[in-house]
Amino acid sequence: MNFFKVSSVDETKDIIDEYFHLEVEGEQVDIFNCVNRIAFDYIRADCNIPEFKRSTVDGFAVNSRDVFGATEAIPAILTLKGEILMGKVTDFNIVDGECAYVPTGGMLPEYADSVIMLEYTQKLDEDTILVYSPVASGDNVIQKGEDIQNDNIVIRKGEKIRPYEVGVLASIGIKHVNVCKKIKVGIISTGNELIACEDELTLGKIRDINTYMLWAAIIDDGAEPINYGIVKDDYKLLKHTICRATEECDILVISGGSSVGKKDQTIKAIEDFEDGKILVHGVSVKPGKPTIVAKKGDKIIFGLPGHPLACSIVYIIFIREYINKAMCYKKEVYAVKSIMSINYHKAKGREEYLPVALENDGDRIIAKPIFGKSGLISTFSRAWGYIKIEKDLEGLREGQVVEIYKL
Template sequence: MDLFNVISVDKAKELIDVNFKLGPKSEYVNLMDSLERIIYNDIISEINVPHFKRSTVDGYAVNSRDIAGASESIPAIMDYKGEVLMGKEPSTNINFPGECVYVPTGGMLPDGADSVVMVEYSEKMDSNTVLINKPNAHGENVVEIGEDISKGECIIKKGRKIRAYELGVMSSLGMMQVQVCKRPKIAVISTGDEIVDPKEEPKMGEVRDINSYVMQAFAIEDGCEPINYGVIKDDFELLKDTVNKAIDEADIVLISGGSSVGKKDATIDVINSLGQPGVLVHGIAIKPGKPTIIGKISDKIVFGLPGHPLSAAIVYKVMVKYCIDKLKGFTEEIFPTVCNFSMNYHSAKGREEYLPVTLTWNENEIIASPVLSKSGIISGFSKAYGFIKIDKNLEGIRQGERVLVYRF
């Protein structure tokens, strides 16, 4: 029985970078279908937004020089030339000193105007005369041409996830088709004689399939397309055929279970039987998740995940998502929550530990408390808000120590 040849998390990621060319492929989708997708290339504006000078208030468009020094005691007397209608070009311009034109919020400024006086600072005396009792600066209450978006400006950088805000920006440019990164396809295979479908009633010694559903849900959350191959019994040929099919159909293959050193844990033999170099890693210095496998078949990456759900979840978040983000062309900005730890906690040196925690609010501070559970307990990660990363060189965390909590 071979034991693990354990390597660090960083070393495992280096091996992935060396052995795999993980980069995004692109496709075009309709604007509304681009929500939550990743931009493939920088988006450069071909137009100015707005493409005309626009008022930000209801008021009178003027030349600011004509109302310099205006006050309530000595208002500027202006000649009223008409009104700009919303969505229309002005039918009149300011051609002579002392003229003004009424403009609604969002309306286009007439030629000759450089600012807009809010209607609150004016008084219309009759159909031809307006009094203005406040001076304006040049450009006041006006959005200039290209002030929002200028022609040639990079408005959305590649690798950005499209939110409603980015979608709105693209709609302002008239972009109805968007080039985005393709969704990676993630094959999910659950193995083990003891695993049964959740629809079945498990017999003594059997458990319902958990990992397939957790991994599929993670893949969907991360913008991927999961492909579920069901539960595969501990049969070498059956698992080999399933993995071989998954290699052809998916970008990443996840095999849940069979990564330990038991007699029936066949994942390593299957990976090695399907081509060189086969297994690259068996054992990562991570807790939980030590018996993780990383293999290479036909230039595709294959992960052998631990059978325990919490271990599999941690390995997915730390290792699998690292690869998915590369396939998506996405680098996520993560801002952890700063908390105080609730107790003294011992951690064995030598392994990078990911400790599930709950959060509570105590007066003016957030308290992080560990979710303590035995290996194989499935409810731990459903109770947790997130996790704390404990460096492999640390022996634990002291009560009251500041920690960073990352969301599950």
């Protein structure tokens, strides 16, 4: 029996960077299908937004000099030149002592530099407006190009396109967007004890959790999962499935079969390929120690522990990061500072990821560890996030300020 030669998390990441350089191609998609996709190129505006001076209120377009010093006692008296219609180009200009009615979003005449709100005006007659308050140049006006200027970068390469960026794309008239092609991630679950979630549960069997959990995580990360089903503890069948999956996918994830038990065939199946090689077998992380990183040709293979909690942690640490890096996506992760509710001891020398729930206590946020064995899926489902405890630490103290990362 071969035992683990354990690598640290950082050493494992360095090995992945050394051996694998996945290059993702771009594809053009309709604007309605680009949300949560990663921009493949820098996207620049080819126009100004807005293309003209616009009012932000209902009121009268004026030149600020004409209402300087206006008060309720001594109002400015202006001649009403006309009304500006929405969606229409202004066909008249105002001069000294004149104003024009303008609705919210309407285009200002050339001479006007500000808009006085209706609340500070009174219509004396059909042609005369009294103004009871001064305005500064630019008040209640969006200038030409103030929102977006022509040739400005509006979306950067590697940026995830959210609904708000979709709005920006629509504003500059972009109907089709060049995004990163979805990385194909194959999923294999191994074990004689596994059955599909819809199958009847009999004594000694367990429903496959990891396939469905990984499927959802891969979709959430903007990649395309491909399910190769449950493979029993059969060497030939597993080797055949690995061969097929590595031909069809960019990444292969094998759940289960990564420990050193006699029935675990994953290591043997990979090593028996002419171009197969085990790069890492065992990572100093809790949970998730029996993790495999391997290669077949230029394709990366991750062997994840069968226990759902450990499987989830290893996915977060390595696979999500690999997917993001391949698409040049730098996900911003912000920690929530909280107060540790109890003393927590851990073994020194191993990085640990501790699931926690959060509770409000006045103006403090309390972190409460959720304890459970790595085979329990409910541990993560009850957690808001996790604490990353560095390998050199022996634990956390009650009352200590800790950083919680959202799951």
